[in-house]
Amino acid sequence: MDWLGIAQNIFMTVYTIMLVVVSLYGLHRYALVFLYWRHRKNAPQQAGQFEDLPHVTIQLPMFNERFVARRIIEQTCLIEYPRDKLQIQVLDDSTDDTVDIARNAVEEMRAKGHDVEFIHREDRTGFKAGALENGLASAKGEFISIFDADFMPEPGFLMDSIHYFTDPKVCVVQTRWDHINREDSLLTKSQAIFLDGHFAIEHVSRNRSGRFMSFNGTGGTWRKSAIADAGGWKHDTLTEDLDLSYRAQLKGWKFVFLPEMTSPAELPQEMNAFKAQQFRWTKGGAQNAIKLLPKVMLAKIPLKVKVEAFFHLTGFAMHIFMFGLVVLMFPAMYLRCMPIEHGTVWRAIVDISVFTLATMSATVFYCASQGVLTGKWRGPLKYLPVMMALGVGLCVSNTKAILEAWLGRKSGFVRTPKYGQGAVEGYADPAPTETATVEKTRKRNWVPVVEFAFGLYMVGCLLCCLLDFRAAVTAPFLLIFTFGFFYVSLASVQAMRLGAKKPTRATETVR
DSSP states (O other), X not given: OOHHHHHHHHHHHHHHHHHHHHHXXXXXXXXXXXXXXXXXXXXXXXXXXXXXXXXXXXXXXXXXXXXXXXXXXXXXXXSOSOGGGEEEEEEEOOSSTHXXXXXXXXXXXXXXXXXXXXXXXXXXXXXXXXXXXXXXXXXXXXXEEEOOTTOOOOTXXXXXXXXXXXXXXXXXXXXXXXXXXXXXXXXXXXXHHHHHHIIIIIIHHHHHTTOOOOOOSSSEEXXXXXXXXXXXXXXXXXXXXXXXXXXXXXXXXXEEEEEEEEEEEOOOOSHHHHHHHHHHHHHHHHHHHHHHHHHHHHSSSOHHHHHXXXXXXXXXXXXXXXXXXXXXXXXXXXXXXXXXXXXXXHHHHHHHHHHHHHHHHHHHHHHHHHHHHHSXXXXXXXXXXXXHHHHHHTHHHHHHHHHHHHTTOOOOOOOOOOOOTTOOTTOXXXXXXXXXXBSSSBOOOOHHHHHHHXXXXXXXXXXXXXXXXXXXXXXXXXXXXXHHHHHHHHHHHHHHHHHXXXXXXXXXXXX
């Protein structure tokens, strides 16, 4: 018996299956673009107008946001809504001088006639979800708007969106995120395109085709009674917004997404902040898949909703399959380059074809989103190689997040540092000296080392493929992978070194 041949066949079968799974999620992007095109004109309509405007509470959760705390409080007070029907809650869990900055800003706004409540918790139980739930106890509004500290809500936010709640079945009105520092760097430009795809295509296609969508944790408004009906804010996952969204929709509540309404915000400025954000979203997504997917599959809802929910809740799996493909890259190349009689050349053709098809789906998806938002669909083309590299480079950190979720390992809610950059006149732009991984303690972080090692591994694969014409067709992908691992690794190390050398400083004075 040819045990070597059997082992080779098993290996290549596993590798091909992983490629097919990755490609299925890539093909899902085509489905989202199709759904967008088919339902793009099904814009939500207001059921009516409130004759007497309802009371609204705006919650501003924050933790150690010294650079942006004053800005979000002052900006929120500019929202156009009757003062006697608008309450603002500053939900501050800070452990630094943000407490004084926020409290003083609140006192100034109260002196100007705004109903602003400052709530400081010493105990961060539940993190953001706990702060939001705690604030509900004293919230006066029938509706609860939420803005993270780095957002800058538009003055017309409430008046332009509140009337959608005249439909008693609507529980959430979500606006689209905009980016005040999109043009700052290659990293922020890439993030902006990633998020534009999520909001311009994913949200619109899901919402207007009658499928489940998610609240994004900020830049939107909830019906207070719907929060209670769905079971309230829970903190057993790191993405409490996704959790509550699905629980509410399983109860029959409706979401409204308004892509024409924007809520500007700041994108993470440096790699560790971006990785921490992606880690939290990935781990939270995996936790919610474990928690919610069985309930969704057993619920009495249309099949189309279940199928889309499956892809939505398990989208995080792309990272771990990509990690597996990278690990198996060299042996797969070796087997492809063996003589034809070993029967592996045809698999190389299949692998490359499937992978290319999936890659093209990303091109279609992100070009479509920019076409929708700017009318210039060619815009993302020059950034796609960097976006692919960034996605691959993150697979080590995000695989760690998935494994922690599957193993039930608990972790804290790591905030994404904001620096007030690209903001408004009168606010300083401090240098990013604090990182998501270097905040209180200097913990040893092995992830950049593994990422760098993967970069070296990709260099080896790249050299090998150039020595054999049968594998040379994979060289462009390997070059992108190599750049991605080195870029993510070295940018992470640079951010940690900056954080270690320079003390965190606040440019906002306590007034």
